[in-house]
Amino acid sequence: MAFTDTLQKTKSGPLQVSIDDSCSQLSEADDTQLVYVLMTVEPPEVENKKEILPLNLTLVIDRSTSMRGSRLDKVKTAAKMIIEKLSPRDHLSVISYSDRAEVVIPHTKVDDRRRLAGRINQIVPSGGTEILQGLKAGLREMQSVPLQDYVNHLILLTDGHTYGDSQECLDLAQQAASRGVGISAFGIGDEWNDEFLDALVAPSGGQSGYIAEPEQVIHYLRQRIQGLGVIYAQNVVLHEQFPPSVQIKEVFKLSPFAQPIKLGRNQMSLGTIEGEVPLVVLLELLVDFKGKGQMLGLPWRVTAEVPTLDTPQISLSEVHGLIVHGESQGVISPVLIEAVQILNLYRMHEQALGDVSRGNVDAATKRMERLTERFREAGLNGLAQTAKAQTLHLAQTGKVDATGRMTLKFATRQQLTSRLTSKMRS
Amino acid sequence: MLKCSECDEKLYPGTLFCNNCGASIKSLRDEVAVLTGPVEVNPPSLVGQNFDSLMGKREIFLMIPFSGRSISYPIQQHIRIGRSSESNSGTEPELNLQDDAGVEHGVSRDHGLIRPDDQGRGLVLIDLDSTNGTKLNNYRLPPHLPYPLNSGDEIQFGSLLVHVFLK
Ligand SMILES: [Zn+2]
Numbered sequence: 327m328a329f330t331d332t333l334q335k336t337k338s339g340p341l342q343v344s345i346d347d348s349c350s351q352l353s354e355a356d357d358t359q360l361v362y363v364l365m366t367v368e369p370p371e372v373e374n375k376k377e378i379l380p381l382n383l384t385l386v387i388d389r390s391t392s393m394r395g396s397r398l399d400k401v402k403t404a405a406k407m408i409i410e411k412l413s414p415r416d417h418l419s420v421i422s423y424s425d426r427a428e429v430v431i432p433h434t435k436v437d438d439r440r441r442l443a444g445r446i447n448q449i450v451p452s453g454g455t456e457i458l459q460g461l462k463a464g465l466r467e468m469q470s471v472p473l474q475d476y477v478n479h480l481i482l483l484t485d486g487h488t489y490g491d492s493q494e495c496l497d498l499a500q501q502a503a504s505r506g507v508g509i510s511a512f513g514i515g516d517e518w519n520d521e522f523l524d525a526l527v528a529p530s531g532g533q534s535g536y537i538a539e540p541e542q543v544i545h546y547l548r549q550r551i552q553g554l555g556v557i558y559a560q561n562v563v564l565h566e567q568f569p570p571s572v573q574i575k576e577v578f579k580l581s582p583f584a585q586p587i588k589l590g591r592n593q594m595s596l597g598t599i600e601g602e603v604p605l606v607v608l609l610e611l612l613v614d615f616k617g618k619g620q621m622l623g624l625p626w627r628v629t630a631e632v633p634t635l636d637t638p639q640i641s642l643s644e645v646h647g648l649i650v651h652g653e654s655q656g657v658i659s660p661v662l663i664e665a666v667q668i669l670n671l672y673r674m675h676e677q678a679l680g681d682v683s684r685g686n687v688d689a690a691t692k693r694m695e696r697l698t699e700r701f702r703e704a705g706l707n708g709l710a711q712t713a714k715a716q717t718l719h720l721a722q723t724g725k726v727d728a729t730g731r732m733t734l735k736f737a738t739r740q741q742l743t744s745r746l747t748s749k750m751r752s
Numbered sequence: 753m754l755k756c757s758e759c760d761e762k763l764y765p766g767t768l769f770c771n772n773c774g775a776s777i778k779s780l781r782d783e784v785a786v787l788t789g790p791v792e793v794n795p796p797s798l799v800g801q802n803f804d805s806l807m808g809k810r811e812i813f814l815m816i817p818f819s820g821r822s823i824s825y826p827i828q829q830h831i832r833i834g835r836s837s838e839s840n841s842g843t844e845p846e847l848n849l850q851d852d853a854g855v856e857h858g859v860s861r862d863h864g865l866i867r868p869d870d871q872g873r874g875l876v877l878i879d880l881d882s883t884n885g886t887k888l889n890n891y892r893l894p895p896h897l898p899y900p901l902n903s904g905d906e907i908q909f910g911s912l913l914v915h916v917f918l919k
Contacts, residue, residue, distance in 0.1 A: 348766065357753060360764035567815050567822050569917040612764065621904050623915045625817040643817040645906070645915060663768060667776070670769040677771075700774035 340632045340640050341559060341599075343367050348658045348666075349613075349648040360575070361611045361648060364662045367596070367628060368604035369558045379633040380415040381554055382476035383408070386464040387430075387449065388484040388514075389422040394451040397514055400540035401483055404547045406443045411551055412436040417476065419467035420446065423460030424453030433470040457484060458491035461498050468507065477557045477633070478507040479532075481550060483543075485514040488522070496525055503529035503595060506561055506631070510550055512537050516728035520735060528588040531562065531579070531597025536736035538729065553582060556601040558632065564607070565593045565627040572624060573612040580665055580746045581606040584739035599630070606746060608665050613648065621647040661749045668745060671700055672738040675713075679726065687724045691717060709737055806874055806918070809903075812866070815915040819852040827875070827918070831866040833909055835859050849912060858884035858910025866901060875918075877901040884910040 348362040385408065387401055405420060412418060413436070420431040431445050464480050480502070488495065499509055508530040511523040514537045523534040533550065537543055566574065577587040577594055582603045587594050599605050615622045627643035674697045681690035694717040701710035716730040753762045754777075761772035769776055806827060814831075815822040825831055825846065832845035835854035849859045860882035869876045876898035879886035886893050887908040893899055901907075903918040 348768065358764055360766035362766075362768065565820055567817065567820055569813065569815075569915075570919055571917075613766075623904060623906060623917075625815050625915055627817060627820055643820075645817055645913065658768070666768045670771060670774055673771060674774055696773050 339642060340370065340635055341367055341628065341630060341642060342370055343628055343642060343644070345646045346659050346662055347646070347648060348662060358612050358614045361613050362662060362666055363609040363611060363624075363646070364606065364659070364665065365564070365609065365626075366604050366606050367562060367599065367630075369599060369602060378555075378557065379475065379477050380417065381412065382417045382468060382471060382473070382478045383412070383551075383554070384418070384433075384464040384468045384480045385420045386460040386480060386482045387420065387422045388424075388455055388457075388460070388486065389428075389449050389451050390424045390453055390455040390486055391451055392455075392485055392517075393514075396540040397485055397543075398449065398451050400543040401514075402446050402449060404544045405446045407544055408547060408551055409436060409439050409442050409446070411548070411555075417471060418442070419464065419470075421460050421463045421467065422449045423456065423463065424451075425456050425459070426453075427459040427463035429463060429467060433467040455484060455486035455488055456491060457482065457488035458495050458498070461495055465498065465502055465507065473506055477554060477560060478505075479554050480507060480509045481547070482509065482511040482523075482526070483514065484511070484518050484523075486517055487519050492519075492522055495522075496529075499526050500529045508532045508554075508560065508598065510534070512543075512546055513732075514540065514543065516732045520732065524586060525588075527585070529595060531585070531587070531595040533583045533585055533597075535583075536732045538733065553598075553600040553603075557598050558601065558634070559599040559630040560597075560633070562596040562599060562605060562628065562630040563593055564596055565629065567592065567625040567627070568611075569622065569624075571614045571622070573614075575610040575612050577607055577609050578669055578742075579605070579607050580669075580742050582743070584742040604750075608662075608669060615648070623647055661746065664749055665742065665746055667704060668706075668738065668742045671697060671704065671706075671709075672735070672742065674700070675734050675738065679731065682720070682726050687720060690726075691720045694720060706738075706741060709734065709741065712737070806868075806872075809918045811919050812875065813915075813917040813919060814847060815917070816849075816852050817913055817915070818857070821852065823847065824919075828868055832862070833859075833864040833866065834862045836861060847914075849909060852912060854910075854912065857912035859912055860884070860910075863909050864907075869898065869900070875901040877905075877907060882909070 344366045346364040385405055416436050418431060418436050419433040422428050422430050430449055431442055468478060502509060509527050510532045511526050512535045513523055527534045535546055537546055574589060579585045579587050582600050596605055596607060623645040625645045627641060629641045631638045632640055674693060678690045678693040681693060694713055698710050698713040698717055701713055712730055712733050716727055719727045754765050756763055756770040756775055758775040759773040761770055763770060767777055809827050811824045812827055813822060813824045831847055833847045834845040835848055835850040836844050837850050862880050863882040864880055864886050865878045866875060877888055878898050879893045879895045881895035888899055889906055901916060905916045907914045
C-alpha cells in the first residue's frame with residue numbers, strides 16, 4: 327500500500343508548486359479581509375530530456391483592406407520567418423480572412439519551405455474583418471491530425487473590430503480549448519477590440535498582445551513561437567475547492583506573460599509552461615475568517631498535460647494553510663508586494679477607462695493624474711510619460727487617445743512580467 | 753474596513769495598495785508578517801476538550817482534495833466513514849471513500865465516525881480501530897476515543913486527506 331506525503335509529491339514530481347501569501351497580515355479584524363496569494367508552478371530542476379512534441383501551428387491572418395501596405399507586408403515577412411523557424415517535424419496551416427476565409431497553406435508538414443513561403447506571398451488585401459470565418463477555417467485545418475500528438479496552437483492576427491460574430495468566436499475558442507487547442511491573438515494598430523481579444527484567448531490561457539507598429543510583428547511572433555517551441559506542460563488548470571468563507575476576487579497571470587485569467591466554476595485555465603520559465607499567478611481572495619491562531623485550509627488541485635511523461639496527464643493536489651495571527655512574524659515577500667503594486671496601477675488605468683465610458687471625464691482625468699504620479703514613484707518613467715500625455719489629451723478633448731490607451735494597458739502588463747522575473751532572479 | 757490615509761477610500765483590511773489612489777498602505781505593512789513553506793499544525797491536546805461552538809452552524813463540509821469532491825451533511829448527522837463497493841455486503845457508509853482511491857489510500861471498510869458529542873458541546877471524530885489509522889491535524893488518534901473536531905481541521909483516513917469546515 328502506498329503511503330505518500332502530499333507535500334513531498336509536489337516538490338519532486340513533474341511539476342513543482344509553491345505558494346506565498348500575504349495572510350499573516352490578517353489581524354483579528356471583524357470584517358472581510360483581502361489576502362493575496364502568489365502561486366508558482368514550474369518544471370522540476372532536473373528536466374526530462376525526452377524530445378518535446380511537434381508543433382501543430384495555425385496562423386490566421388487578417389487580410390482586410392485596412393491591412394494594405396506595411397501591415398500586411400510585415401505580417402507576410404513574419405509568417406515566412408515562422409516557416410524558417412519551424413522544424414520538419416512541425417505542422418503548419420495558414421488561413422487569410424476578410425469577410426470570408428481562404429486556405430493559403432492547407433495543413434502540411436513543414437517540408438518544402440520555399441513552396442510554403444511562395445504561397446504566403448500570394449495573400450492580397452480586400453474586404454472587411456470577420457474573425458469567425460478565419461477561426462473556423464483555421465481550427466478545421468488544424469484538426470487534420472490527431473491533436474493529442476501535438477502542441478496545438480492557433481495565432482490570430484487582426485487590425486480591426488469584428489462585427490456581429492464576437493459571441494460565436496468566443497464559443498468557438500471555448501470549444502477549441504476543451505480539445506486542447508491554445509489560442510493567442512495579436513492586434514495591430516489601435517482599432518481592434520482589446521477586451522474581445524482578451525476574452526478570446528482566456529479559455530485556453532493564451533496570450534493577447536498589442537503590436538503598435540508593423541515593424542514589431544516579427545518580434546512578437548518570434549517570441550511567441552519560441553515559447554511554443556519549448557512547451558513543457560500544456561492545458562494547465564487550477565481547480566479550487568476553497569471553503570465557503572473564501573471568495574476569489576480576481577486572478578491575474580504574471581508569467582510567462584501577464585494576462586487576466588477568467589474565473590470558471592471552481593477552475594481556471596492557466597495555459598502553458600514554456601521552457602524553464604515558471605508559470606506565476608496572483609490570486610486575490612476575500613476571506614471571512616475570525617479564528618486567531620487557527621488554520622484556514624485552501625484545498626487546490628493543479629492538472630496539466632506534460633507530453634514528455636509516459637503518463638502525460640498529471641494531477642497535483644494539496645492544501646495551503648492560511649493562519650490568522652495577532653502579532654507580527656516577518657515581512658511579506660517583496661516579489662508579492664511589487665506584483666500587487668504594478669497590478670494595482672494596471673487596474674487604476676482600467677478604472678480611468680471605465681470612468682470615461684460612464685461619461686465621467688473629470689474623475690478619469692484626476693485618476694490619470696494620480697496614476698502618472700504613481701508610475702513615477704514606481705520608477706516606471708516611460709509609462710508615467712504616456713500617462714501624462716493621456717491625461718492632457720483627456721482634459722483637452724474629453725476623449726481617450728487610442729494609442730495611449732493600448733500602450734498603457736499592454737506596456738503595464740509587460741512590466742508586471744519583467745519586474746517579477748528580475749525580482750525572482752535576485 | 754480600513755481607510756486610505758491619502759484619499760479616504762474604504763479598503764478591505766489586508767489591502768497592500770489603495771485601489772483608488774494607488775497609495776501604499778504602509779501603516780499595515782509595518783506590522784505584516786509572511787508565511788512561507790509548509791504550515792506546522794500543532795497536534796490537538798488530548799486532555800483539553802476544545803470544542804468549537806455549534807451555535808449558528810447548520811452543515812459540515814468534508815472536502816477531499818485528492819478527488820476534488822466536497823460533500824455536506826446536516827450538523828446533527830452521524831457520518832460513518834469507510835468504503836464499500838457494490839460487491840461487498842453491508843450498508844453504504846455516509847462518506848464512502850471507495851471512489852477516492854480508498855483502497856490505495858489505506859481506508860478500511862469501517863474506518864471512522866463523525867457525530868455530535870454526547871453532551872452536545874460540538875462534533876467528535878472517532879477512529880473505529882482502522883487498519884491504517886486516522887490522523888487529526890497530523891496526530892494519530894487512539895481507536896474508539898471521541899475527539900473534538902473543529903472547522904479547519906485536517907483528517908487523514910489512512911493517507912487520504914479530508915478537510916473539515918463547519919458552516
Ligand atoms: Zn487612496
